Amino acid sequence: MRNPSRLWQEYVEKGKAEGCPVVNSHAHYGPYQGIYFPGRGEAESMIKMMDRAGVVRAVCAAHAALVDPERGHAVMAEAIARYPGRLFGYWAVNPNFPQKIEAQLRAFEQAEGFLGFKFLSDYHRYPITGPNYAPALQYANERGLPVLMHTWGGSPYDGPALWAEVAEKYPRAKLLMGHSGYGQWDLALEMARKYDNIYLELTAAYHANGIIERMVREVGSHKVLYGEDLPWFDPQYAIGCVLCAHISDEDRHNILHRNAERIFGWT
Amino acid sequence: MRFFDCNACYGIFDVPPAQYAATPEELLAEMDWCGVDEALVTCAAQRADSPLVGNELVVAETKGHPRLHPAWVILPPQTGELGESVDAFLAAMRRAGVKALWAFPARNKYLLSATTFGPLFEALIERSIPLFLPLTEAVPGLSGHAAYHFGWQLIDTLLAQFPRLTLVAAEQHVWGEDRYFRPLVERYRNFYLDISTYEQGRGLEDFCRKYGPERLLFGTHYPEVPMGGPVLNVLNADIPEADKELIAGGNLARLLEEAKP
Numbered sequence: 001m002r003n004p005s006r007l008w009q010e011y012v013e014k015g016k017a018e019g020c021p022v023v024n025s026h027a028h029y030g031p032y033q034g035i036y037f038p039g040r041g042e043a044e045s046m047i048k049m050m051d052r053a054g055v056v057r058a059v060c061a062a063h064a065a066l067v068d069p070e071r072g073h074a075v076m077a078e079a080i081a082r083y084p085g086r087l088f089g090y091w092a093v094n095p096n097f098p099q100k101i102e103a104q105l106r107a108f109e110q111a112e113g114f115l116g117f118k119f120l121s122d123y124h125r126y127p128i129t130g131p132n133y134a135p136a137l138q139y140a141n142e143r144g145l146p147v148l149m150h151t152w153g154g155s156p157y158d159g160p161a162l163w164a165e166v167a168e169k170y171p172r173a174k175l176l177m178g179h180s181g182y183g184q185w186d187l188a189l190e191m192a193r194k195y196d197n198i199y200l201e202l203t204a205a206y207h208a209n210g211i212i213e214r215m216v217r218e219v220g221s222h223k224v225l226y227g228e229d230l231p232w233f234d235p236q237y238a239i240g241c242v243l244c245a246h247i248s249d250e251d252r253h254n255i256l257h258r259n260a261e262r263i264f265g266w267t
Numbered sequence: 268m269r270f271f272d273c274n275a276c277y278g279i280f281d282v283p284p285a286q287y288a289a290t291p292e293e294l295l296a297e298m299d300w301c302g303v304d305e306a307l308v309t310c311a312a313q314r315a316d317s318p319l320v321g322n323e324l325v326v327a328e329t330k331g332h333p334r335l336h337p338a339w340v341i342l343p344p345q346t347g348e349l350g351e352s353v354d355a356f357l358a359a360m361r362r363a364g365v366k367a368l369w370a371f372p373a374r375n376k377y378l379l380s381a382t383t384f385g386p387l388f389e390a391l392i393e394r395s396i397p398l399f400l401p402l403t404e405a406v407p408g409l410s411g412h413a414a415y416h417f418g419w420q421l422i423d424t425l426l427a428q429f430p431r432l433t434l435v436a437a438e439q440h441v442w443g444e445d446r447y448f449r450p451l452v453e454r455y456r457n458f459y460l461d462i463s464t465y466e467q468g469r470g471l472e473d474f475c476r477k478y479g480p481e482r483l484l485f486g487t488h489y490p491e492v493p494m495g496g497p498v499l500n501v502l503n504a505d506i507p508e509a510d511k512e513l514i515a516g517g518n519l520a521r522l523l524e525e526a527k528p
Contacts, residue, residue: 001296001299001300002299002300002302003300003301003302003495008495011499011503012302012499012502015499015502015503034412034442035442035443035446035467036443036445036446036467037443037468038467038468038469038470038472038473039469041468045468045469046468048469048505049468049469052503052505053503185285204441206493206496207441207464207466207491207492207493207496208284208285208491208492209284209285209286209287209489209490209491209492209493210284210285210286210287210490210493211285212493213285213286214285230468231468231469232442232443232466232467232468233441233466233467233468234466234467234468234469234470234471234500235468236499236500236502236503236504237466237496237497237499237500238466238496239499240493240495240496240497240498240499240500241492241493241495241496242495243495243499244300244301244493244494244495244496244498245493245495246286246300
């Protein structure tokens with residue numbers, strides 16, 4: 001039997017689907033050490049990919065911001081200004097410079113187009129439960145902001161086992177589990193099922209066959225967000241994984257845009 | 268567009284993905300679901316059990332399914348496990364209708380080198396038989412980026428020894444690995460890429476503009492990866508339709524037509 005999804009058919013025929021304005025909740029921006037990006041991974045290249053795949057918005061953490069937040073946020077702000085309504089930012093927090101975090105939070109308040117925070121704990125080798133993240137988490141909690149946290153299965157810094165503590169301590173922060181705790185699926189799904197403020201984010205997870213179906217079946221499509229690490233991964237590949245999953249088009253709409261629209265306040 | 272998957276697998280794995288095809292019939296159903304027409308297939312037993320068992324199974328189980336084309340897994344000829352001689356092995360391939368081979372040196376514990384495979388690889392070159400090598404198969408027990416790094420290094424070493432070998436680098440890391448494979452593409456004309464896990468944003472477009480579409484083989488790496496991602500990645504790439512046709516299936520069809528065991 002052919003996939004009867006109307007969305008799948010539209011993507012097969014046109015490369016995008018009317019009425020499905022995809023939101024990428026997990027994007028980056030600019031060059032990075034370990035990969036060659038056509039177009040340097042910068043705005044024009046990203047917008048081109050988004051346009052071809054029906055992705056209307058992307059929320060990005062500049063790679064540079066994950067190393068040096070001040071420099072990276074300036075780069076991201078410039079891209080946001082050039083593509084208003086298309087590119088948005090995550091305010092990256094580097095916990096290895098705790099003395100700078102309070103000032104960075106004050107700067108975040110003045111920054112246009114930045115919607116929440118991004119933690120990259122595995123790379124920074126600092127746990128999401130550590131005190132250096134507390135100011136940003138408290139800030140997000142007070143304002144109900146999204147916090148996209150990179151996760152990887154088994155990680156001592158951001159693995160799903162650490163998420164219960166953060167979710168309980170900051171119940172109003174919207175915690176987006178980047179990569180859905182890749183590989184440690186049982187615990188990641190349990191966290192998203194148990195805590196209202198934990199959402200599963202699909203970057204890379206989408207290519208683990210059958211995981212999207214499990215998320216929808218065991219957690220619900222209202223807790224799953226589309227993302228693909230743009231400019232790393234092609235949206236056509238990632239969206240194709242969502243569209244060929246054995247779920248309903250209602251679920252696909254939830255994953256591809258509705259949940260993000262709700263979380264980021266675009267409804 | 269005709270999609271001819273260079274890398275699909277069915278059967279029962281020791282550690283199965285969340286979703287898989289236990290039989291060729293289930294694999295065909297998933298191919299139908301995603302619009303994949305044909306596939307070069309291995310069965311799980313070839314990888315997770317033993318090539319001795321799996322090579323026989325994949326031929327027997329795909330018989331009567333003309334959309335599925337069985338591939339075999341190699342072992343060092345010196346042990347005689349897959350035939351008394353290289354000629355006997357090739358004759359068995361002919362009888363079974365097998366036109367492509369896979370190597371899993373890490374899991375099957377051997378050196379993929381001229382010392383081990385010299386006469387067989389010379390025969391593969393003479394007969395234009397493609398050899399698929401997964402990138403994670405260079406060193407037993409390695410995982411993550413280290414495994415892929417050594418995989419590319421093994422390919423570089425192997426092609427230096429057998430520059431005319433038709434070698435397909437399979438199952439590359441999802442982080443675009445252009446910095447590893449572009450030098451190999453430029454040096455070795457019979458070097459190909461299974462793009463089942465090549466997720467690089469605008470990767471196909473950028474590669475084709477510089478090198479053309481001839482070295483790229485559509486694959487799904489099913490059941491590890493859902494088929495729809497690799498399908499849309501090719502179908503909606505920003506490249507000419509003729510290039511898509513070659514990548515989707517034309518290149519693999521040509522390789523298999525040219526292979527004469």
